Amino acid sequence: MSIVWLHRCRWLASLLMIGLIQRVAPWVRADDPAWFKLDGTPEASLGLEVDGSSETTHISGVNSVYDTLFITPTVGLRTSGSIYHPNLLSFDLDGELGWGWDNMSTTSPGYRQTINESAELNRYLVEINLLEAKPYNASFFAAEDHTYRDYGSFDTFTVDSSRYGGRINWNTDNLSINTDFGYRDEKDTGLSDSSEVAETYFNFIGINKRQSGQTTLTFRYDQFDNILIFASPLTSLTESAAVADSETFGRRKQITAATGVSYSHSEFGGQQTETLNGNEDITINHRPNLDSYLMLNFAYNYLHPESETVLQGVYGVRRQFYESLTLNLDAHGSYQDNSDLLSSGTTGIYGLELTENYTKRLRSWGRLTLGAGIIADHEVDNSSGSAAATAGEVHQLYLPTSPNYRPVYLTQPRVIDSTIQVAAAGVPLVEATDYQVITSGQLTEIQLVVPPSSHLQTLLQTNDNLTVSVTYQSDSLITDSFNSLNASVQVRLDLFGKFGIYGRMNWLDNDAPPTVLTQTLTDLVGGVDYNWRWLRAGAEYEGFDSNFSQYQAYRFYQDCDFRLNDRSSLSLNFNESFYHYPGSGDQTQYQFLTRYSVQLWSSVAWYVQGGCSLQDVLGSEELEGSAQTGLSWSRGKLSIRTGYEYNNQSTTSASWTETLEKNRLFAYLKRTF
Numbered sequence: 001m002s003i004v005w006l007h008r009c010r011w012l013a014s015l016l017m018i019g020l021i022q023r024v025a026p027w028v029r030a031d032d033p034a035w036f037k038l039d040g041t042p043e044a045s046l047g048l049e050v051d052g053s054s055e056t057t058h059i060s061g062v063n064s065v066y067d068t069l070f071i072t073p074t075v076g077l078r079t080s081g082s083i084y085h086p087n088l089l090s091f092d093l094d095g096e097l098g099w100g101w102d103n104m105s106t107t108s109p110g111y112r113q114t115i116n117e118s119a120e121l122n123r124y125l126v127e128i129n130l131l132e133a134k135p136y137n138a139s140f141f142a143a144e145d146h147t148y149r150d151y152g153s154f155d156t157f158t159v160d161s162s163r164y165g166g167r168i169n170w171n172t173d174n175l176s177i178n179t180d181f182g183y184r185d186e187k188d189t190g191l192s193d194s195s196e197v198a199e200t201y202f203n204f205i206g207i208n209k210r211q212s213g214q215t216t217l218t219f220r221y222d223q224f225d226n227i228l229i230f231a232s233p234l235t236s237l238t239e240s241a242a243v244a245d246s247e248t249f250g251r252r253k254q255i256t257a258a259t260g261v262s263y264s265h266s267e268f269g270g271q272q273t274e275t276l277n278g279n280e281d282i283t284i285n286h287r288p289n290l291d292s293y294l295m296l297n298f299a300y301n302y303l304h305p306e307s308e309t310v311l312q313g314v315y316g317v318r319r320q321f322y323e324s325l326t327l328n329l330d331a332h333g334s335y336q337d338n339s340d341l342l343s344s345g346t347t348g349i350y351g352l353e354l355t356e357n358y359t360k361r362l363r364s365w366g367r368l369t370l371g372a373g374i375i376a377d378h379e380v381d382n383s384s385g386s387a388a389a390t391a392g393e394v395h396q397l398y399l400p401t402s403p404n405y406r407p408v409y410l411t412q413p414r415v416i417d418s419t420i421q422v423a424a425a426g427v428p429l430v431e432a433t434d435y436q437v438i439t440s441g442q443l444t445e446i447q448l449v450v451p452p453s454s455h456l457q458t459l460l461q462t463n464d465n466l467t468v469s470v471t472y473q474s475d476s477l478i479t480d481s482f483n484s485l486n487a488s489v490q491v492r493l494d495l496f497g498k499f500g501i502y503g504r505m506n507w508l509d510n511d512a513p514p515t516v517l518t519q520t521l522t523d524l525v526g527g528v529d530y531n532w533r534w535l536r537a538g539a540e541y542e543g544f545d546s547n548f549s550q551y552q553a554y555r556f557y558q559d560c561d562f563r564l565n566d567r568s569s570l571s572l573n574f575n576e577s578f579y580h581y582p583g584s585g586d587q588t589q590y591q592f593l594t595r596y597s598v599q600l601w602s603s604v605a606w607y608v609q610g611g612c613s614l615q616d617v618l619g620s621e622e623l624e625g626s627a628q629t630g631l632s633w634s635r636g637k638l639s640i641r642t643g644y645e646y647n648n649q650s651t652t653s654a655s656w657t658e659t660l661e662k663n664r665l666f667a668y669l670k671r672t673f
Contacts, residue, residue: 033084033085034082034084034085035084036081036082036083037083039079039080039081040079042077042078042079043078043079043673044075044076044077044672044673045074045075045076045077045078045096045670045671045672045673046073046074046075046076046670046671046673047073047074047075047076047096047098047668047669047670047671048071048072048073048074048667048669049071049072049074049098049121049666049667049668050069050070050071050072050665050666050667051068051069051664051665051666051667052067052068052070052664052666053067053068053662053663053664053665054066054067054662054663054664055067055660055661055662056660056662057658057659057660057661058657058659058660058661059657059658059659060656060657062108062109063108064106064107064108065105065106065107065108066104066105066106067103067104067105067106067107068102068103068104069102069103069104070100070101070102070103071100071101072098072099072101072121073098073099074096074097074121074670075096075097075098076094076095076096076097076123076670077093077094077095078094078095079092079093080092080093087131087132087133089129089130090128090129090132091127091128091129092125092126092127093124093125093127094124094125094126095124095125096121096122096123096124097120097122098119098120098121098122099119099120099121100118100119100121101116101118101119102115102117102119103116121146122144122146123145123146124142124143124144125141125142125143125145126141126142127139127141135170135171136170136171137168137169138166138167138168138169139166140164140165140166141163141164141165141166141182142163142164143162143163143164144161144163145159145160145162146158146160147159147161148666149188150628156190156626156628156645156664157188157189157454157457158189158190159186159187159188159189160186160187161184161185161186161187162184162185163182163184163185163186164183165180165182165183165184166180166181167179167180167181173209174208174210175206175207175209176205176206176207176209177204177205177206177207178204178205179202179203179204179205180201180203181201181202181203182201183198183199183200184197184198184199185197185198185199186458188454188457188458189454190453190454190457193433193453193454193455195226195227195454195455195457196226196227197225197226198225199223199224199225200221200222200223201220201222202221202222203218203219203220203221204217204218204219204220205217205218206218212247212248212249212253213245213246213247214245214246215243215244215245216242216243216244216245217241218240218243219241219242220239220241221238221239222238222239222425222426223235223236223237224236224237224238224426224427226427226455226458234268234269234427234428234430234455235268236266236268236423236427236428237266237267237268238264238265238266238425238426239265239266240262240263240264240265241262241263241264242260242261243260243261243262244258244259244260244261245258245259245260246258246259252285254284254285255283255284255285256282257281257282257283258279258280258281258282259280259281260277260278261278262275262276262278263275263276264426266423266426268423268426268427269428271303271304271421272303272304273301273302273303273391273392273426274300274301274302275299275300275392276298276299276300277297277298277299277300278297278298278299279296279297279298280294280295280296280297281293281294281295281296282294282295289319289320289321290317290318290319291317291318291319292315292316292317292318293314293315293316293318294313294314294315295312295313295314295315296312297311297312297313298310298311298312301391301392302391303391303392303471305340305341306338306339306340306389306390306391306471306473307338307340307389307391308336308337308389308390308391308392309336309337310334310335310336310337311334311335312332312333312334313332313333313334314331314332315330315331315332316328316329316330316331316353317329317330324358324359324360324361325356325357325358326357326358327354327355327356328354328355329352329353329354330352331351331352332349332350332351332352332353333348333349333350333351334347334348334350335348336348338388338390338391339389340385340389340473342385342386343384343385343386343387343388343389343477344383344384344385345382345383345384345388345389345478346381346382346383347379347380347381348379348380348381349377349379349380350377350378351375351376351377351378352375352376353373353374353376354373354374355371355372355373355374356370356371356372356373357369358370358371365495366493366494366496367493367494368491368492368493368494369490369491369493370489370490371488371489371490371491372487372488372489372490373487373488374485374486374487374488375484375485375486375487376484376485377483377484377485377486378481378482378483378484379481379482379483379484379510380481381478381479381481381516382479383477383478383479384477384479385477387416387419387473387475387477388412388473388474388475388476388477389473390410390412390470390471390472390474391471392469392470392471393410393411393469393470393471394467394468394469394470395408395410395446395467395468395469395470396408396465396466396467396468397435397446397447397448397466397467398448398464398465399448399450399452399460399464399465400447400448400450400587400589400615400617401450401575401589401591401613402464402465403557404464404465405577407440407445407447407551407579408445408446408447409440409444409445409446409549410443410444410445410446410470410474412472412474412476413442413443413474413476413517413548414442414474414475414476415443415444415472415473415474416472416473416474416475417437417439417444419471419472419473420437420444420446420470420471420472421470421471421472422434422446422468422469422470423468423469424467424468424469425459425467427459429456429468430453430455432449433453433455434448434449434452434455434456435447435448435449436449438617440549440551440581440584441546441548441549441581441584442517442547442548442549443546443548443549446468446470447617448466450613450624451622451624476517478517478518480512480513480516482510482512482513482516483510483511484508484509484510484511484512484518485508485509485510486506486507486508487506487507488504488506489503489504489505490503490505491503491504498530498531498532499528499529500528500529500530500531502526502528502529503524503526503527504523504526505522505523505524505525506522506523507521507522507523508521508522519546519547519548520546520547521544521545521546521547521548522543522546523542523543523544523545524541524542524543525540525541525542525543526540526541527539527540527541527555534560534562534563535558535559535560536557536560536561537558537559538556539554539555539556540553540554540555540556541553541554541555542555549581550581550582551579551580551581551582552580553577553578553579553580554576554577555575555577555578556574556575556576557573557574557575557576558572558573558574559571559572559573559574560572567599567600568596568597568598568599569595569596570594570595570596571593571594571595571596572592572594573591573592573593573594573611574591574592575589575590575591576590576591585619586616587615587616587617588614588615588616589613589614589615590612590613590614590615591611591612591613591614592611592612593610593611594609594610594611595607595608596608603633603634603635604631604632604633605631606629606630606631606632607628607629607630608628608629609628609629610625610626611625612624612625612626613625619654620651621650621652621653622649622650622651623648623649623650623651623652624647624649624650625646625647625648626645626647626648627645628643628644628645628646629643629644630643630644631643637671637672637673638669638670638671639669639670639671640667640668640669640670641667641668642667642668643665643666644663644664644665645662645663645664645665646662646663647660647661647662648660648662
């Protein structure tokens, strides 16, 4: 028996002894200070956990099987209390310890191995609160857990984690200071890969409030280490600081000014990035229906050897003529300087923008919404060298399985693929594992990989989108000047509160000479949607025609959510999208998800859910499927939870095929005393 196990047994024994002391000390009154007090008798529990799985890998007719079986009895204890007084220090303790049998076997052609060994299971959560009722207070926690997590994809991840940290707060009417800090170590194991994350973080935010404004100071430190299966560790460090001030002044409090400055430093993959941002926003309310505004922004990004400096300014006037009609006119300009060891370039853009928004109620049966805008710009470009450098270009990427997915292209054409570097919040992403590069004409799309790798899933969590910054080089040097015109129109008609018809048009043209590589496009979108009681459905068409790239897209969705009765519900969700790239191929995606849950009796609940997804990206086909069912029963102090899960992932590319299958059966029994 290990020393660690002895320490944990002593920890449980100590809590049990505390419970006995509480029993024989009834003279301690609830409202009086006491050097140590528990909130009632500690709650003990006994349990049994059984978890078995079988994973089969098929690659070009060769099968490999990995089977596991865990049988673990557990003992637990839960209690809460205080030291001297609840307002001084209160605590909550909840822990489970288990020791059992772990059987693992691996079978492949010409090979078989079986391992039997003891297994430890540790779950605990310790929370301590200091001066909880005071303006200045603190809390600390420590936890360890072994659980299973469904991120909404077609794979259930096994998650082993440990974490500790705390918060320190000081809040008054005019001053607020809050810090949180901690460490977490988390290993996520999915059907096809695994990832282990170690993160150390510290966050500070201070706010000084005044009668007419406030000042905010923030600081963030984050060290993120990620170990991918069969890959080298990825280490990143991010430090950032920012100060922001807002003020309202004037005789009528009609002027609002906001100023902000931020700096961040990141290190990953042996490289360092530096980012400096500054902004100034001023808004003046001249009359109830007339406003003017000024916005200035400065940004500097550096990733050796590439640097980028951007200065932007906008001055505009916004006039509301009627309750339903608003016009906006602005003059804007920007200057951008990019350079690296081999090239340099500057871009200046100056112009005017006019936009209009109109909403009209059509009696009781409908509503009409119109929007239109036109931008006239003059652009001056000067560049030299062999390739143009772009540093820290920000994009929002959605998973291809998301209903909100749209192709996201890098701004510059003719990107050099080998120079692309993608990061999310300072954490580098891995090409082919986390994202893929798809060339479409002169443009380059960055697309998240599905199914998401465990590394990517730890960044996405339960979201279907991720904000990334991209640094790259492109063969798109321009030395010339030209004028461009960009027009857009949006129209939507809502009928009877259920049916909608909409359309959008975006048109861009310029007078650049044929030798200058600059984009012209016409983007047309039209669609219908329907919402009534339990049904949401829609269809959309997009035709994107540019001298850089072209595609036609059809997107459909059907969502049905039924509340069958007070005890049961049923949902059915379908999504289909079809993209056609002339001369490049097609991209097709189908997705279906369903869930049924019912409270059979007051003590018994059952659910069944499942779904499938088929995606074909330029000849590479991904098929995913999942089915899950579970039953939970509780009566008094006895509870049982059991279930079955099936996952399947199949990838086909040319003559290569890989299929992964996983069956998992689990049962948890717990009795509290």
